[in-house]
Amino acid sequence: MTTNSKRDVSLYIHFPFCVKKCAYCAFFSAPCQNEELKDEYERAVIRRIDSLPEINVKTVYFGGGTPTVMGSARLCRILGSIFKKYDIESNTEITLEANPGTVNAEDLYDLHSAGFNRLSLGMQSANDVTLGIMGRIHDNATFLQCYSDARRCFDNISLDAIFGVPGDDFTATVKQMTELEPEHVSAYSLMIEEGTPLYENRDKYVFPDENEEGAQYETLCRELGAHGYRHYEISSFAKPGYGSAHNTVYWKRGEYIGIGPAAHSFYNSRRFETPKDTQRFIKRSVLPFLSDTDYESALPLTPEESEEERVMLGLRLAEGVRLAENRLEKAKYFAESGFGTLQGNVFALNEAGFRVSNAIIAELI
Numbered sequence: 001m002t003t004n005s006k007r008d009v010s011l012y013i014h015f016p017f018c019v020k021k022c023a024y025c026a027f028f029s030a031p032c033q034n035e036e037l038k039d040e041y042e043r044a045v046i047r048r049i050d051s052l053p054e055i056n057v058k059t060v061y062f063g064g065g066t067p068t069v070m071g072s073a074r075l076c077r078i079l080g081s082i083f084k085k086y087d088i089e090s091n092t093e094i095t096l097e098a099n100p101g102t103v104n105a106e107d108l109y110d111l112h113s114a115g116f117n118r119l120s121l122g123m124q125s126a127n128d129v130t131l132g133i134m135g136r137i138h139d140n141a142t143f144l145q146c147y148s149d150a151r152r153c154f155d156n157i158s159l160d161a162i163f164g165v166p167g168d169d170f171t172a173t174v175k176q177m178t179e180l181e182p183e184h185v186s187a188y189s190l191m192i193e194e195g196t197p198l199y200e201n202r203d204k205y206v207f208p209d210e211n212e213e214g215a216q217y218e219t220l221c222r223e224l225g226a227h228g229y230r231h232y233e234i235s236s237f238a239k240p241g242y243g244s245a246h247n248t249v250y251w252k253r254g255e256y257i258g259i260g261p262a263a264h265s266f267y268n269s270r271r272f273e274t275p276k277d278t279q280r281f282i283k284r285s286v287l288p289f290l291s292d293t294d295y296e297s298a299l300p301l302t303p304e305e306s307e308e309e310r311v312m313l314g315l316r317l318a319e320g321v322r323l324a325e326n327r328l329e330k331a332k333y334f335a336e337s338g339f340g341t342l343q344g345n346v347f348a349l350n351e352a353g354f355r356v357s358n359a360i361i362a363e364l365i
């Protein structure tokens with residue numbers, strides 16, 4: 001909470017558009033070349049921003065989808081509407097997700113000049129065959145050009161990468177990331193989600209087994225550690241001072257408001273969502289704040305639910321989480337088994353623990 005007594009709340013704006021659907025993607029996004037729809041979406045988002053309550057904006061995040069499919073001018077106007085409504089402190093983290101192949105040097109310059117101060121780039125892999133399997137629109141040369149364009153103005157860049165892709169040992173991706181020296185890296189294992197083309201075609205591929213995927217994660221942790229990155233969250237690595245302030249709000253259960261279809265919010269102790277329907281969102285953006293969400297039917301979390309969340313989310317962080325007395329016995333067992341440390345009543349997973357975190361978290365909550 002700041003001294004002005006307004007609540008600290010982060011803002012997430014969702015952009016449900018992409019150039020084309022990636023083979024593994026189950027996010028709420030669809031290909032969009034319709035410029036009129038993008039204009040309508042811009043107006044709807046700005047209306048919704050105008051309807052927000054008085055808050056102290058802690059962080060801002062434009063995600064998707066692929067926000068940059070909107071075009072830099074629309075994104076700059078939307079950010080401008082946030083600046084118009086709120087006094088944003090100059091050091092506030094304002095992140096934009098972008099995918100190579102959807103922004104050029106001029107766009108990046110304009111976006112940075114408008115106030116975006118952190119760029120999250122979807123590199124995913126340095127291997128063109130792997131990018132092809134994933135159905136990405138870019139190749140590695142396009143990514144490298146985009147990174148170099150971004151570097152001319154952004155001094156805070158995060159790269160997203162995916163491991164566990166058939167036929168890829170991930171070594172080249174890790175090597176390229178350490179050579180480029182982004183301030184932050186997020187790395188996830190490939191999820192094969194029902195309903196995606198990758199799921200439909202899964203029999204055509206040989207996916208790495210658990211051990212192979214574990215070895216890729218180990219390589220990632222070792223190499224990034226050797227290059228000065230702190231592994232501060234299960235999937236996140238940062239140079240000192242560059243941990244994601246926005247994502248830390250999620251992990252520490254700070255409040256955030258999501259704008260746009262499929263956007264999640266945590267506000268007034270309720271977790272709620274805006275329905276996954278772009279036209280509905282546009283139509284209902286003229287209505288008061290929250291009326292486009294399922295806020296009314298989302299009951300406030302009970303103390304027990306809040307506590308479970310606190311433990312579950314806190315265990316994602318390398319700094320760990322304070323545990324209640326009744327959980328310490330199990331935490332001690334996991335610490336003695338080599339999966340973490342227990343200092344007083346704060347239990348923290350180590351990298352071995354991160355690899356099996358789901359099982360440990362399930363035992364602890």
Ligand code: SF4
Pocket residue numbers: 017018019020021022025026027029064065066099
């Ligand atoms: S760019 Fe991202 S959101 Fe868009 S289809 Fe690919 S994975 Fe999904």
